[in-house]
Amino acid sequence: MxxxxxxxxxxxxxxxxxxxxxxxxxxxxxxxxxxxxxxxxxxxxxxxxxxxxxxxxxxxxxxxxxxxxxxxxxxxxxxxxxxxxxxxxxxxxxxxxxxxxxxxxxxxxxxxxxxxxxxxxxxxxxxxxxxxxxxxxxxxxxxxxxxxxxxxxxxxxxxxxxxxxxxxxxxxxxxxxxxxxxxxxxxxxxxxxxxxxxxxxxxTPSPNARTSEYEKELNKQLNWYIVKKYIYPKKYFIATHILFVIRMIKLTKFNIKKLLGVYKVFKNRYDEKYIKRISNKSMKNIWHKFNWRYLI
Known part of the structure; x- marks a missing residue:
């Protein structure tokens, strides 16, 4: 049935x-x-x-x-x-x-x-x-x-x-x-x-968010970066890492304490057991279909 x-x-x-x-x-x-x-x-x-x-x-x-x-x-x-x-x-x-x-x-x-x-x-x-x-x-x-x-x-x-x-x-x-x-x-x-x-x-999400706007944006950017590290072929690592660092500097306004906090959250959240990289060919096909916006 x-x-x-x-x-x-x-x-x-x-x-x-x-x-x-x-x-x-x-x-x-x-x-x-x-x-x-x-x-x-x-x-x-x-x-x-x-x-x-x-x-x-x-x-x-x-x-x-x-x-x-x-x-x-x-x-x-x-x-x-x-x-x-x-x-x-x-x-x-x-x-x-x-x-x-x-x-x-x-x-x-x-x-x-x-x-x-x-x-x-x-x-x-x-x-x-x-x-x-x-x-x-x-x-x-x-x-x-x-x-x-x-x-x-x-x-x-x-x-x-x-x-x-x-x-x-x-x-x-x-x-x-x-x-x-x-x-x-x-x-x-x-x-x-x-x-x-x-x-x-x-x-109709509540205007009273469960997390602050900073935490919400941090979660989104940090998890997006972690997902890339899990899935992207290694040839894309340098570009994705540089983009992530730039985004975190902008988000934290170069606050050293907050940047150290970001690193701590990353270390607690990132787990190598979830690494399952897609092939370069698959990545190329995805990039071709959805343009460079998919990569960044």
């Missing part, structure tokens, strides 16, 4: 996650399971989710972590627990607009598209102030069916298979650049990440 697995990572979002689950339920008619991975919430998320799922006859697997594993670690948990061939990840502050069977249709499309490994959806982000963009193949436009550099984490579908790494993400990335890590493997295997705009998402 066909089965779709929906995975939601959450932490202290009792006020939004029920809307997320309800919107999924309104757009799924096929057999499905819900997997909620809770990163040590301090609110009533667990009670509310279980109550809603019981009232609406939703098959629920609830994973409660004693510590916050971050997005990367929690997604690995959800993915490993998923029994479906297709896994749909949606953020706990996003909703699928409308009612119907758009999620079923996405499932069927991805399942039956041999060259497509992931789908990234149309996301209207209230903080960004519009549709979230991504780099597309050959400097094209964001339109249905175009190949993307990377899927957007807020709402995306993954098809299980040998193309994807084990584990799905490095467990110590915590938050930031995990989508890029996985996208490299997909493209290196000759598969596509398609923009699928038949699913429309309203994303």
């Amino acid at each position: 066909k089965l779709l697995s929906v995975v939601i990572i959450t932490c202290n979002r009792e006020e939004t996650i029920i809307g997320t689950i309800e919107s999924c339920n309104n757009n799924i008619n096929m057999n499905w399971e819900l997997i909620v991975v809770e990163n040590n919430s301090k609110d009533q998320t667990e009670r509310k989710v279980k109550k809603f799922c019981e009232a609406n006859d939703i098959q629920l697997e609830y994973i409660k972590n004693k510590t916050n594993l971050g997005v990367a670690g929690a997604r690995v948990q959800g993915y490993n627990q998923a029994r479906g061939e297709i896994v749909y990840f949606i953020d706990d502050d996003a909703i699928v607009l409308g009612k119907g069977n758009c999620i079923d249709e996405a499932y069927e499309y991805l399942l039956n598209s041999d060259e497509v490994q992931a789908l990234s959806n149309k996301i209207d982000d209230t903080l960004y102030g519009g549709i979230l963009p991504e780099i597309v193949e050959y400097d094209g436009k964001m339109k249905n069916g175009v190949d993307l550099r990377s899927f957007i984490g807020c709402s995306h579908f993954l098809k299980k298979g040998n193309v994807l790494p084990e584990p799905l993400y490095p467990l110590n990335l915590f938050y930031g650049a995990e989508e890029i890590y996985l996208s490299y493997y997909i493209h290196a295997a000759g598969k596509r990440i398609e923009y699928y705009d038949k699913i429309n998402i309203l994303h």
